[in-house]
Amino acid sequence: MKKIILFLFVVVNFYINATAQTPPTFNSADILLQLKKLKVLGSVLYIAAHPDDENNGLLPFFAKEKLYRTAYLSLTRGDGGQNLIGSEQGIELGMIRTQELLAARRIDGSEQYFSTAYEFGFSKTPVEALRIWDKEKILSDVVWVIRQYQPDVIITRFPGDARAGHGHHSASSLLANEAFTAAADPNKFPEQFKYGVKPWQAKRILWNTFNFGGANTTSEDQLKIDVGGFNPLLGKSYGELGGEARSMHKSQGEGRPRRRGQSYEYFTTTGGKAAKTDLMDDITISWQRLDGGDKIEAMIGAVTNAFNFEKPELSILPLVKIYQAIKALPESNWRNKKLQETQDIVEACSGLFAEATTLQASVSQGDILKINYFINKRNAANAILKSMAINGIDSVVTKVIGVNENVQFNKNISVAANQKISQPYWLVYPQLSGSFDVKDQTLIGKAENDAAFEVSYTLEIEGEKFVLKRPVMYKIVDATKGELYQPLVVLPKMELSYVKDNFLSLNGKPVVTQIHFKSNIKDSILYTINQQYSPNWQYSASNITYGTFNNVENDWLGSFTPQANSRNSTEVASLVTSDGKYNGYTKTITYDHIPTITYFPKAKANLVNVEMTIIGKKVGYIVGAGDKVLEALLQMGYDVKLLQEADLTEQNLKQFDAIVVGIRAYNIHEYLTNKYDVLMNYVKNGGNLISQYVKSNQVGNKSINVGPYPFVVNAGSRVTEEDAKVTYLLPNHPLLNYPNKITNNDFDGWIQERSTYQAQQIDNHYEALLGMNDTDEKQANGSLITTKFGKGNFTYVSLVLFRQLPAGVPGAYRLMANLIALGKNK
Known part of the structure; x- marks a missing residue:
């Protein structure tokens, strides 16, 4: 993305030219849709807390049916969430979820922004979230994005109260509503104005009410819109696009079906003039909002009506005239946006394919980089390649490009010794307690870094100069996956x-x-x-x-x-x-x-x-979703064997002192539901089975039995205060005493939270060993429950050992040693 005054991101609705994606190509249906979009001057900014909080059915409706400029501002990158596909946590998970959001935006046609807030884990109140984030800092970020983007309408996913279900959710609504007013106040964050932004007052802010998670906040007296239509140019309904976009949130297990048919969304105005019949009530979204725009709107209508699907190049000359007319308008956000959109349509109608690639996956500071310049014009458009430039150095060419002619050059450039390495911009400086420290104001809001190197192709098309910008990408042909593009990485020396x-x-x-x-x-x-x-x-x-x-x-x-x-x-x-x-x-x-x-x-x-005694040696481990407990067990000195489905036989399990089941293993390995009797017989015959938390008692339509006796896993039952007081309900129980005496010191230094997905409705056969609670809440006793079954033991532990062990918390090691030793103190 490119930084321009007034924050005009070259992340256009024609395409999102995202890093590591194939350079864009367009068919005539794409072009016609963008010609229609060229006539619309309306914009929507959707605001929520996390990746996957956006309404994936609504965004494609705005971007591809109403043809509004559409964007999602996620306050966080989802760093503190859980990872269903790997072991990455914290900032690494945040980077994964950032890219998943960008993948979703490429499908639904919207843009993506972020604040600098760090997702520190589940929060039960907005008071806590705003305190940890530093409210004024994140409010400034939201105001900054609003002033740059200049939305006509702002929409929040959540209300500002407990109905939001998460402190981050309600905090995102509170910040958005405050920013709605603050962005228009010249006395709020005036330091931003030196970067080219101005106060901006959106027309209204609305809450997109919902009916999910057991809460129905919709009503028929709210503004109601059917977003389930079908777009014949795309060959898909907006529900289909929404399902595809939602399914990009793979780390969160958010795969969804492609929906068809009517689908209603509801809205209630929380600021500004209420919308009665349409989100854009009393907002001019045509070219009439710009002085001199009437003539341009007529020109766009003419070229749209005359568009030839089989010969899109016939539209180039009138499009160039439109481009020149827009360029002559006074400087404004919409003038700049529509100028770029018009250039993109000219490029598409010209059949141009341009890229800049290298065979090097990386280059180090002070090294040499070999770049391949490539451009092809696949129809009869009149286009002359005038020059190419990189790092401010021009190569004059003046080459008339023939029909379907490949024009390519190789060039070596010297990488500066002080070239910035490819560190994500929000990680350059040490992280603050609740946010990332981004010192360059103009970077705030951006989803990712600009490409390390960018090539500019200057072309003359029908007498007008156009500059096509392409990131230098690492390009490779994989024997099984075909042609692949990846970001070029700049390494330190x-x-x-x-x-x-x-x-x-x-x-x-x-x-x-x-x-x-x-x-x-x-x-x-x-x-x-x-x-x-x-x-x-x-x-x-x-x-x-x-x-x-x-x-x-x-x-x-x-x-x-x-x-x-x-x-x-x-x-x-x-x-x-x-x-x-x-x-x-x-x-x-x-x-x-x-x-x-x-x-x-x-x-x-x-x-x-760690002062610790270990009893028992051989441990079987069933890998779960995204935990590093296995590594900790190996460091503690256990002989650990990874157990696959075929290993789960009664005879094979007899060799293990303990079997540890990874986090959410039952939710990702359906075969475990069929191995219930095998695991229970292992316990009955004297084994020690330790199950880390599961996300729910259901996998699809199947019920999950984890222990020998019933209990219910409650996703809402968690203790999020990492320093919450721990009460010992059975202080003399072996799990708290053998071989290591567990004390309050073992709960010092914990990170993010104490326990998640705790057991409730616990059968009387179980013994609950620990009680804990967040401030002003009732004590919960489901973080560590255990029972004898036959000759052995079963324990369910929702204590977040999977976070504490990688963080090197000594008490977590001692607790794990006691769990594995259970039953050995005879």
């Missing part, structure tokens, strides 16, 4: 990382840390490795801390021993050379449904000091 996130010292024993470092350049360079750590840990290195290397990888070892009463320490490493300090490494996240994600975490690891 040097990298270093710890091979583990946590280094565990058991009972005061020394722990060996391992740092991996590499050079991405060919030159030999002198380096020194520096480390920062708590003085309560004694340190000794096993080899030198300096040397020279070039374009190689190596490892460096160190040994740490905790002193008496040492607490955990975060060890931070940096590599210092003559030209700078490097303290991060390259990490990639790859899924087929989104572009490859690359970012650069800091080189740091937790030194974890």
Whole structure:
């Protein structure tokens, strides 16, 4: 996306030219739809809290039926949610969900924006959310986006009260409604005006009421719109598009059917003049809203009526005249937007395909990048390639492009030694407690970084100059997937990382840390490795801390021993050379449904000091959705075997001291419902089965039986305050005493939350061991329940050990050791 005064993003409704997508091509139906859209000057901004909070049935109706400029502002990137497809948590999950939102927008034709708020996990009140986020900071972000985007109408997904069902949801509504007024107030956030924005008053703000989650907030006296229509140019209904877009939220398990038929949405005005018959009541959405627009509207109508599906190039000359007429208008948001839309239609009618690619997946600072320029004109349009430019350097060509002629060049460019690496802009500076620290005001709101390098093709079409901009992409042909485009990544010259996130010292024993470092350049360079750590840990290195290397990888070892009463320490490493300090490494996240994600975490690891006894050795683990508990078990010293469906036989399970079921495993592995008797017989014959939380007691139409006796999993029963007081209901129970005495210290240092998806309606055979609650709520006793069954034990644990163990919380290790040892203290 390109940054222009008045925040005109070149993320147009004709296409979203997203990173790692095939360069756009358009058929005549696409072009006709965009000609129709060219006549509409109305805009809608939808606001909610998270990725997947948007109304996927409504956005394509706005963008492709009403032809409004349509956008979704998600306050967060979904960092604190759960991950159904992998083990990524926190900012990594936020980056995945960002790309899933962009994939959804490519389907429904809308634009995507974000504030800097961090999704810190489930929140029960907007008071907590606004306090942690820093209300004024996020309000400023929302005002900024409104002033840039200049919506006619703002719509919220949620109300500002408890009916929203989540503190973030209600906070998003409160912020949107306050920003509706604040964006028009020149005394609010006046520091924004130096970046080209001005106060902006939207006509109205409405709440898109809903009927889901057991709450029906709709009524027939509200504004009611049927959004379930069919678009013959697309060959799909808006419900079909909505289902496809919703299904891009794969990390959240949001696959949905393509719906057809009538579908009503309801709205109630919460600010501004009430809408009675239409969202755009009393708003001019034609060219009449611009001085001199009447003539342009007539010109667009003429070219639309004369459009030839088989020869779209016949429309180029009148479109060029429209482009020139728009360019002559006074500067405004709509003038700039429609100028870009017209250029895109000219490009499409000309049959142009242009790209800039490289065979390199990455390039390092100070290196050479070889770029392939390619352009083709697939019809009889008159187009002359005048020049190409990258990094401000022009290559003059003046080449008449023939019909279906491939024009291509190769060019090497030198990458600057101080070229910015491909770190997502919101991760450049250390994260604040409740938000990302983005110091460049003009970046706020953007979904992702601009491409590292961009090629500008200057063409002359029917006497008018047009500049086509294309990101330089890494292009490869995969033997099974075909032609693929991925973002070109700029690497730092040097990298270093710890091979583990946590280094565990058991009972005061020394722990060996391992740092991996590499050079991405060919030159030999002198380096020194520096480390920062708590003085309560004694340190000794096993080899030198300096040397020279070039374009190689190596490892460096160190040994740490905790002193008496040492607490955990975060060890931070940096590599210092003559030209700078490097303290991060390259990490990639790859899924087929989104572009490859690359970012650069800091080189740091937790030194974890745990006084702990382990009883039992052999553990079977059934992998769940997105947890790293398995890694923790291995570090604790257990002999762990991953269990697949075929492994779940009564004879095979006899070998295990304990079987641990990963988070939400029952919700993603349908076969587990058929293995219930096998698992229960394992327990009955003396086994120890530990089930981490499940999301519900249903998988599709099937009921889930997790334990030997019934209990109900309640998604709303959770303790979100990570420091909530813990009450020991059965303080003498073996789970709280053997082999490790569990105390309040074991619940210190927890992150994000205590417990989620707790058990309720618990059968009397179970013993509830812990009680806890959020402020002003009743105590819940379903976070840790256990029962004897036959000769063995079954335990359901909704304590969020899957978050605490990767974070290096000592008490989580001790609790896990006790869970695995249950039944061994005979």
